[in-house]
Amino acid sequence: MGVAISRYSDISSNELLERFCSSEIICPNDPFWNQLLAFNIQLPNNTDEQLIFDSSTETLLQKFLQNNLQTGNLGSLVQVFITRATELLASPNSDNVMLAWQTFNALFVIRAVSKYLVEIVPEYELCRHLDVNAARAANGHLDIIEVDSTPPHGRVTPESQGSPETPSPIAAPPMVEPPASPKLMGGESRVEMLIDALIGLIIDVPVTDNTYYLHLECINTILVLMSVYMFAGVHGQTRLVETSLIYRTLFQGRYGMHAPLLVKTLLVNLCNMAPAPPSMFGTGSGDSILVNLASGLWRMLTLGSGSRPTIYSQPPLERAELLERLRREHGVANQSCLLLLALANHCMTQGNLYRNALLCCEDAAETSSTTPQRDSNSAAQTTPPRIDMAALHKALCATAGCEHSTLLLYLMLHSCKAYKRHVSNVAHVENLIVPILQVLYNAPDSNSHHIYMSLIVLLILTEDDSLIKSVHQIMLKNLTWYTERSISEISLGGLMVLVVVRALQYNMARVRDKYLHTNCLAAIANMSCEFRNLHPYVAQRIVSLFETLTKRRSRLCSEIEGGDINTLELPHHAEEKTEEIMDHIAVLDEVIRMLLEIINSCLTHQLSSNLNLVYALLHKRHLFQHQQHQHHHHIAQNIEMVIGYFSTRLQRVQEGAGGDLGVTEVLQCIKKGAEQWSSDRLKKFPDLKFRYVEEERPEEFFTPYVWGLVSSCGGVYWASECGARAVGDLLGC
16 A cells, blocks of 8 residues: 555555456565555544545546456465464464554455445355455466355244244345355465454463554454354345354364463453553554654553543543443454453354353452363363453453443353452452443433343342342442432442332333333332341332332223223224233233332341331332232231231320421331341241242344344444445344
8 A cells, every 4th residue: 555544645646556456367476465565544433534535546446356357466465474484383472563464464464355245135145255365366267166065054033032022033035055165275264364363362472552453353353253244134145144154263263272272362361451562553644654653652651551531540431431432442452352352242052162251251360270171172182271351351341331231241240150259359349339320320321222231131130149248238328320319328238229119110101011020020029138227329229119100000901991992993902902901911020029029028127227218118008908919918918917006106205296297207117116126026938038040042142142242332333334234134124
């Protein structure tokens, strides 16, 4: 491209790029590559910049598409990259800035071209473009492609019980499946060689200021290659993962042996949260590489990497700012998280070594020996990676408000015993829980998947008996983000109940998603036996929710009994409306029953520690009269007994005082009554304990979801209409 590219508009007229895309055959050892790779360009930082970049390269890439199968120039460039990567790996100084710069530039062009091909052609055509050999093209014929005859397997759509509603499969026209594994004559395909080099660089080259953007480009290139999954529906490929050379290379090839090392490296990248270096290659303003190197060196000498701000040293105030700063200031950490999710959420039921390594990783701080894990698909044994769980926990706490971090947090809490053990024993668990609560509090600004995953995280946390005790001992002050009411101080446990009740009310009023309200109630129910010293406002909101739902139920029952629905002109319309109302009443009955069970559980186990809840019940005692809830009488009788006991005591005290009692006097009376109260008089019910169970085929939900996150939270932007359509198809939009 020349020494510098100051504007994207310069790309379309660049002579070196025109040669690369032309019908001229350029062999890997041609001096041309040294000229082409001596450029400095600013990477697209958002969708708008990506759109400008795509527009500037469109004409060149169309010429490339016409000519490359005859020239093999992309394959030659891949070979140049592999040579540079090999030199960098073999160099005693892997921090060689000039070599890292050339390797980065070669990879940037490969990624840009591959991204275009992924959107335009099916995966097998992408592999053909990568595998065309320039030398054979020069002799006038293309490489022979070996065809894998293994028949693809069909997909089965499961019932959705442990995850949000599964998007419908993408309709696609019938087609003949393409060759699954194009290979160069006499050896492995260039796709395999490229992936091998990318993984080698990620694992073996340390992340420094001089190699930071090379690491970022390696991760992004793997994501681009894997993104063929996103465009499978667009290209009519219904069984892509089973026939894809890229996926079989990653998940079934020899690279699986490196899964623990790759997973560990990506986790370490996330833990380190290394800040992006100052303006150097890849982020410069178009100056020469020497100018940028000198500028970067001076900044490193005067500031040092430890002096640059991070989300640890300067936490963002808003969630939107958090995601933007992660992309801009911590690109390697952000993309490492997304690549982990992509690797762990494909081929989930087929012995995925990346997923196994992630979920079986152990805490480096623990002294117990590491137990080798045997791969179910081979006789090989792999040693689970040892990770600094404290550092991982710090990173997840700092980024928990971002949707992709929430998903990784879910994976670790649900399936990684070492991480769950660490969370159970960690101090300041509020650092993890409060960001999750903020997502739920801002439910109208969050998508349903993020709300759902946040609720599941809370549900999993409330399964821990020690945690549900400790959250009521942690006091929080100055919650500026909670704006509904000024609360000077509240326990973490009280805040959890308050926010989840609010999310439940929002769901019941607007969304009416059964999965959401089930998980809300399950989380509160798990905590109910350990409620302690609930804030007056929390107690009031619990009873207020019960009142709102019982009134809504009564109103709906009156509509049906009053005959208003049957006055519609079309009988079948009336029948449909009646069924809809009856379904809603059934949901209300379920929620009301659960609320009664939650209140009953608290009174049975912790009455003396929850005087404010008793006060709130007495204040709304008419809601709990027998005739108000005959269909739940067996659950509510304990609540009636408690209300009756304290009402009698209050009446006697009030009569003795000769007038109404103030709040303080009522609470004092409740306190004395609680000291004499015996829970033995209450009917015993089983303890409320709920556990989240993942659906039988989780990939039906999680795999498309992950690619939606790669698109929305990542640093690779699909700005084209084809890209937008692919993401929309995956998410069922």
